[in-house]
Amino acid sequence: MRAIAAEVGVQAGALYNYTPDKQSLLFDLMQSHLTELLAAVPDTRDAEPRTRLRKLVEFHIRFHDARREAVFIAYMELRNLTDVNFARIEELRRRYEDHLEQILRDGVASGDFRVQDTKIATLAIIAMLTGVNTWFRAGGRLSLDEITGQYWDLVRNGVAADG
Amino acid sequence: MRAIAAEVGVQAGALYNYTPDKQSLLFDLMQSHLTELLAAVPDTRDAEPRTRLRKLVEFHIRFHDARREAVFIAYMELRNLTDVNFARIEELRRRYEDHLEQILRDGVASGDFRVQDTKIATLAIIAMLTGVNTWFRAGGRLSLDEITGQYWDLVRNGVAADG
DNA sequence: GTCTATAATCCGATAGAC
DNA sequence: GTCTATCGGATTATAGAC
Numbered sequence: 001m002r003a004i005a006a007e008v009g010v011q012a013g014a015l016y017n018y019t020p021d022k023q024s025l026l027f028d029l030m031q032s033h034l035t036e037l038l039a040a041v042p043d044t045r046d047a048e049p050r051t052r053l054r055k056l057v058e059f060h061i062r063f064h065d066a067r068r069e070a071v072f073i074a075y076m077e078l079r080n081l082t083d084v085n086f087a088r089i090e091e092l093r094r095r096y097e098d099h100l101e102q103i104l105r106d107g108v109a110s111g112d113f114r115v116q117d118t119k120i121a122t123l124a125i126i127a128m129l130t131g132v133n134t135w136f137r138a139g140g141r142l143s144l145d146e147i148t149g150q151y152w153d154l155v156r157n158g159v160a161a162d163g
Numbered sequence: 164m165r166a167i168a169a170e171v172g173v174q175a176g177a178l179y180n181y182t183p184d185k186q187s188l189l190f191d192l193m194q195s196h197l198t199e200l201l202a203a204v205p206d207t208r209d210a211e212p213r214t215r216l217r218k219l220v221e222f223h224i225r226f227h228d229a230r231r232e233a234v235f236i237a238y239m240e241l242r243n244l245t246d247v248n249f250a251r252i253e254e255l256r257r258r259y260e261d262h263l264e265q266i267l268r269d270g271v272a273s274g275d276f277r278v279q280d281t282k283i284a285t286l287a288i289i290a291m292l293t294g295v296n297t298w299f300r301a302g303g304r305l306s307l308d309e310i311t312g313q314y315w316d317l318v319r320n321g322v323a324a325d326g
Numbered sequence: 327g328t329c330t331a332t333a334a335t336c337c338g339a340t341a342g343a344c
Numbered sequence: 345g346t347c348t349a350t351c352g353g354a355t356t357a358t359a360g361a362c
Binding site for chain 2: 345
Binding site: 001002012013016021022 | 355358
C-alpha cells in the first residue's frame, strides 16, 4: 500500500478513502482486468472456425501485451485472494476460456479442427499464448506481429484436421 | 522462515544453522530444482527428431507434475532473487530450453519439422507444457498419461512439416 | 480528502544460554 | 544444534487534526 501511495503521490493512509482494504483493491484490479478482457473479446460468430481462432489468437496476444502489469498481478497475486474472491475471479477466467473452447468445438463439429478434448486444447493454447508476456520485450529481434504469426502457425497446425 | 521452521518442526532461529539467510535458501532451492531438471533430461541423441520431441514432452510433463511445489516456487519467487542470483537461474533455465530447441533445429534440418523460428517455438511449447501444473489434479476426469498424449498431439501437429 | 502519528502485527535475523 | 528472547524494520490499517 505504501508503494502504491508513493506511485500515486499521496501518503498511505489517504488510499483508504478509495478502498476499504488491500484485499478489495486487489480483487477490484483483477475483476476489472477480466471484465475488460471479456468485453473486448472479438465477436466472430459469423466467421469460419479458422478465422475465428486466428482472430482470438491475435486478440489474446495483443490484449495481454498491452496490459502486462495487470496480467502479472492477476497471476502472481491469485494466492492472496480470499476463497470467495478467488472463486469469483476463477469464474470470470472460465468464461473467457469458454470463448476459445466454443470455437474449438464448432471447428471440430464442422470438420475444420481435429482435437481430442477441447477443454485441454483450450487450456494448452491459452497457456502458450499468455506465456509471450514472460519473455517478449518491444524492440527485440522480432515484432509482436511477427511473433503472433508464428504462434498462429503453431496453433493452426496443432488443431488442424488435416495434420 | 517461521512457516518453514514450523513445517520442519524447529524454531525459526534454528534454520540459520543450515542457511545464512533467506535469499540463499531460495536460490539453493531454485538451483537444485533446475540442476536436477537438467540432469534428468532424457538423452535421445540417437533417435529421430519426432521420437526425441515426444520423449521430451512426456518427460517435461511428468517431471514438473512430480515437483509441483518446486515449480511453483521457481516461478512465483523469481522476482525475489538478487540480480546476480536471477542471472544464474536464468542461465540454467536457458540451458534447459536449449535441449528442446536443438531437437527442433535438428528436426527442421532433417525435414521432419517445419518451424519458422525455433526459439519462439521452444518458448511456446515449454509454456504450454508447464501450464499443465496450474490446473491438473490427480483423480480428475483424465489421467496424466491421457493428458500427455493430447499435448503431444498438439505439439506434434504444431511443428509437423506436413501440416 | 490528505496529512501525521501510531496501533497491532509480522518479518528476517541475531545473541546468548544450554 | 536448538532453544528463548529480542532487535530493527516492515506491513496494513486506524485515529484525529486540518
